Amino acid sequence: MSGFNFTSTIHGKQYDYTVRTMNFDSIQRIVINLNDQNKVINTREISYDSKLTDEKLKALVKDTHEERVNTLQELIKISAKLEVKPDVDSNHKLGMVFLNNGLGRETIAEFKRALTISPDNAPILNHLGLALLLEEKFGEALKVFKRAVEIKPSYPDLHNNYGLALLKTEKYDEALKEFETAIDINRKYAEAHFNVSLCLVSQYSSNGNLTPDMIERIQTHLQTAVESNVYFDNKYFKVAQNYFSKEQYAEARQALIEAKAAVLTQTGSEIYHEFYLRLKYGEEGVDRKATEHYIEKLEEILEKHAHYVDIHNDLGVAYLIQCRFLFNRAITEFKKALAINPNYTQSKKNLKLAENEGKGFLILLRAILYF
Numbered sequence: 001m002s003g004f005n006f007t008s009t010i011h012g013k014q015y016d017y018t019v020r021t022m023n024f025d026s027i028q029r030i031v032i033n034l035n036d037q038n039k040v041i042n043t044r045e046i047s048y049d050s051k052l053t054d055e056k057l058k059a060l061v062k063d064t065h066e067e068r069v070n071t072l073q074e075l076i077k078i079s080a081k082l083e084v085k086p087d088v089d090s091n092h093k094l095g096m097v098f099l100n101n102g103l104g105r106e107t108i109a110e111f112k113r114a115l116t117i118s119p120d121n122a123p124i125l126n127h128l129g130l131a132l133l134l135e136e137k138f139g140e141a142l143k144v145f146k147r148a149v150e151i152k153p154s155y156p157d158l159h160n161n162y163g164l165a166l167l168k169t170e171k172y173d174e175a176l177k178e179f180e181t182a183i184d185i186n187r188k189y190a191e192a193h194f195n196v197s198l199c200l201v202s203q204y205s206s207n208g209n210l211t212p213d214m215i216e217r218i219q220t221h222l223q224t225a226v227e228s229n230v231y232f233d234n235k236y237f238k239v240a241q242n243y244f245s246k247e248q249y250a251e252a253r254q255a256l257i258e259a260k261a262a263v264l265t266q267t268g269s270e271i272y273h274e275f276y277l278r279l280k281y282g283e284e285g286v287d288r289k290a291t292e293h294y295i296e297k298l299e300e301i302l303e304k305h306a307h308y309v310d311i312h313n314d315l316g317v318a319y320l321i322q323c324r325f326l327f328n329r330a331i332t333e334f335k336k337a338l339a340i341n342p343n344y345t346q347s348k349k350n351l352k353l354a355e356n357e358g359k360g361f362l363i364l365l366r367a368i369l370y371f
Contacts, residue, residue, distance in 0.1 A: 022066035041102030190229035205249035
């Protein structure tokens with residue numbers, strides 16, 4: 001097989017990005033990189049059948065590339081619309097989509113627009129803080145998380161993420177306090193337990209002051225994290241434990257960082273946000289094929305993460321949207337039947353019933369999607 005490569009430029013409002021898509025025969029993977037200048041900020045991969053002909057493989061790589069480019073271009077157009085007429089929920093969702101694509105500057109802009117309407121919205125402040133961390137704007141992130149914690153002190157996520165910002169600035173004691181507060185609110189908060197261990201290793205490994213009692217404390221929190229979320233028990237976690245056994249703590253710290261990164265991947269909410277935005281603001285909306293593709297993505301996620309409650313909910317909404325397309329197709333078929341035979345009473349009856357019920361179904365769908 002041959003290697004195929006496609007490159008396109010995405011023009012944002014202030015910045016340009018490059019999408020590069022290529023296939024690697026050695027691993028049968030198509031890799032799509034999103035680049036900010038020469039820096040890769042987001043990577044996605046899909047597998048392909050090694051038996052594909054060169055012609056079919058080239059078409060698959062090209063289609064994959066064009067789908068990624070078209071999606072990003074449409075999201076940038078939606079951003080322009082929301083700049084003119086901001087909407088708290090939509091700006092928040094678009095910010096989340098940008099965040100999952102590594103577009104930190106665009107993410108920050110969307111969250112700040114949402115906050116001009118709802119300045120005390122703790123979830124948006126939380127996500128703004130995460131975006132600022134992504135852009136390494138640690139001082140601003142600290143201020144945002146501090147404000148969010150003051151607004152909603154009972155939210156464990158806010159304390160955990162505030163702790164992350166403090167950890168980034170090497171304020172270890174303050175970071176530990178926030179992680180432990182998050183755990184006090186939610187005793188089974190896996191990430192917070194993991195962060196306590198990471199913070200302790202970071203604080204003491206550099207100066208060699210990790211005592212046996214400290215190691216025991218680290219291991220206790222790591223064990224609780226793994227028991228609360230089995231995905232922390234990945235290959236990087238096992239590497240970290242091996243380094244702990246050899247008292248190679250700097251290496252253990254790096255392995256823990258990689259273990260955490262492997263857990264905190266896309267969970268599917270960004271797929272729903274993207275679908276919602278294209279449905280509400282996209283120039284072409286979404287068609288039946290796009291809905292089926294969206295459903296397939298959610299079903300793939302649930303095969304690996306059957307406990308994700310929000311993805312089950314999003315899939316239910318997607319099935320309703322799919323029903324709407326099938327509903328419209330049914331009405332089309334009834335009308336075709338009447339065009340052939342205007343006196344066909346069964347089609348008259350079915351069309352009338354479908355059109356009447358369709359109004360109620362559309363009201364239901366809009367209520368679920370937009371309210």
